Structure formats: C-alpha cells, structure tokens
Amino acid sequence: MENMDKKLRFVEECGLYFEGVGLTRIAGRIIGWLLICDPPHQLQSDLVEALGASKSSISVALKDLTTLYLVERFALPGDRRTFYRTSKDMWSRSFRARMHQVTDLKALSERGLEALQEDTPQRKQRLEFMRDMNAFMEAEFPKLLDAWDAIKKARGYDDL
Amino acid sequence: MENMDKKLRFVEECGLYFEGVGLTRIAGRIIGWLLICDPPHQLQSDLVEALGASKSSISVALKDLTTLYLVERFALPGDRRTFYRTSKDMWSRSFRARMHQVTDLKALSERGLEALQEDTPQRKQRLEFMRDMNAFMEAEFPKLLDAWDAIKKARGYDDL
DNA sequence: CGACTTGTTCGGTATTGACCGAACTTAAAG
C-alpha cells in the first residue's frame, strides 16, 4: 500500500489526540485506522494486525467506542462475523459530548450559588457570570450543529 | 460561615470536574474555592488552610493555573505578599482552549488526507467530512464568543 | 546579623489505569 508510513503516522497521531481528550490511546488508534482503511469496515482481527495491539485491548476499546457511539458494529449478509466501522454521526456525537461539559459547568455554578444563598450579591457575581455564560453557550451551540446539518445535506454528505 | 459544608462540597465537585477535563484535582479545587471565597483574592496560605492540601501542591497547581491564564497573581498596595484570584477572562480562555481541540482535529484530518493522496476519492470521504465539519465549527465558534462578549457588555458584566 | 515569612524545588510514595497474555465462553463446522 502506498504511503503506509504516513498512514501509520496518522493513526498514531489520532491515538495521541484522542488520548488527550479522554479516550485511551488504543481507542484513538482504532478511530484513526477506521477513518482511512479500505474497506471502511474491519474485523477485530484486522485491527489486531493493523495496529499491533492485543486481541483483548482491541476488544475492550471497541466496547468503549461502541458504547460512546463513535464506532458501530456492522454485518455483511452471509457472513457471521462482526465488522466495525466509524459511526455515521461520530463527529456530532463528539461535539455533543463536549457540549455536555458546558451543561455540567452550568449545573456546577448553580450548586455553587445554592451554597452562597446567605451571602452578598457581590460575592455571587463570579458564579452568576459563570452560569450565564455557560447557559448562553448551551443554548447557542446546538444551533451551530443544526446549521452544520443543513450544510451537510446541501453538500450531499448525507450518506456518509 | 454559613453553608460551609455546601461550599466545601461545591469545591470538591469543581475538583472532580476539572480533573475530568485535564487539570489536577487540586487545581480544580483551587478554582472552586476562588470562585466562592471572600475576599476573591487569596494567599497561598489561605488556600493551604481552606483546602487542606500541602504547600507544595498548592504552589505547583497555582503555577499551572496561572500559566493557563485561569488564575492570576494579584497584589495589594503596601502588602508585599502575592494574592491569587480567578482571572477575568478564565471562561473565554476555557472555551478557546476547547476550540483549539477543533483546530487540532481539522489539522489531523488534513494530515490524514495527505496520507491518502494516492487513494480513491471514495476512500477520502471520511476524512474530507471530518475536515469540513471541523473547519465549519472553527469558523463559527468564535462568532459565538463575540456574541457573548456583546451580551456581557450589555449586562454590565464588564468589570468582573 | 539572626529569626521569621513566603514560596519553590526535589525525592519518594502510592494510586491509577492502560495494556497484555492466558484462560475461559460461545457457537459454528466437520
């Protein structure tokens, strides 16, 4: 295969990236590989071979990734084996997960304000600002996702 | 102080939250405390006492937090000691840091596409979609921050 | 000069968790 070194480097970079945002390195490598492999659906044994990781690690990582809906199981007619591929909406999933952090932050600010009930308005300012900013983002960000969905359709990315 | 238990619980939740997004638990607790303390600026020794952590841990965590511009050093006239408080723009900093993840993903997709130069258009689709979606978010998200800045001014949050 | 205050750095410990290999399940094929 051409550019195999570049492909493997890409896979490693995915490993590092996703490790940095809370997944394991192996899970990130799997995502990287599933983004560039041919065909786009792969067996566990394919991944074991391509990534040089153990069967057990691949198994666990795939379980995590499917639970997060980043990767989905896939079957071929007449084939009893299970394939895996990146899920169609993995990126909106990722963005929504990030947005959940914002929701958590807003909730956190509200818990903080409860604790400051008896205190001066002055003292509550920091948390009120935190709450309002996160509430704003929580309200506006989904609109961005909707806007992207529209563009996506317009560009014919539907069937990805 | 009223509701001290609730305040401490809030501090712990901040610790867990920020630990979950890449900081240390102590750094998260410091942020939590600095969000609710009175006065809003605190000495290292205040934090040591309030959080029950060691001097060294507080020192290191504060160094990290100031490097990230989430917390800033603060001085009082006639007082040679150094105080710390949450930085005015800590939340936009946080959002910008998150946006940087999007920039990284876009870059990653481009590196992947380089590796697929010799391959079929079909095979490039996954990465092209990844690139385009992240480019879209990278372009649109700053507008949200700008919009919030405007609202912030309108609400008189300027001087926070 | 001492004595104290404030803060940083360093070494060690202890926890966490990612990963692997091997044992164990399940089920299909011969």
Added chain:
DNA sequence: CTTTAAGTTCGGTCAATACCGAACAAGTCG
C-alpha cells in the same frame, strides 16, 4: 462429539503522575 474460529473476561505488570513532606532559596523584619 470434536475441532476450530471469534470474542470476552481476568489477573498481573508496568508506566505515568498527583500529591506530600522536607530541604532549600529569597527576602524582610527585629
């Protein structure tokens, strides 16, 4: 019923790192 293939679970190991205490540095009072 045995054999082979496919996948999960378990126990152990190894690496990373957060945190602490103690030693160290710098500066400020008496």
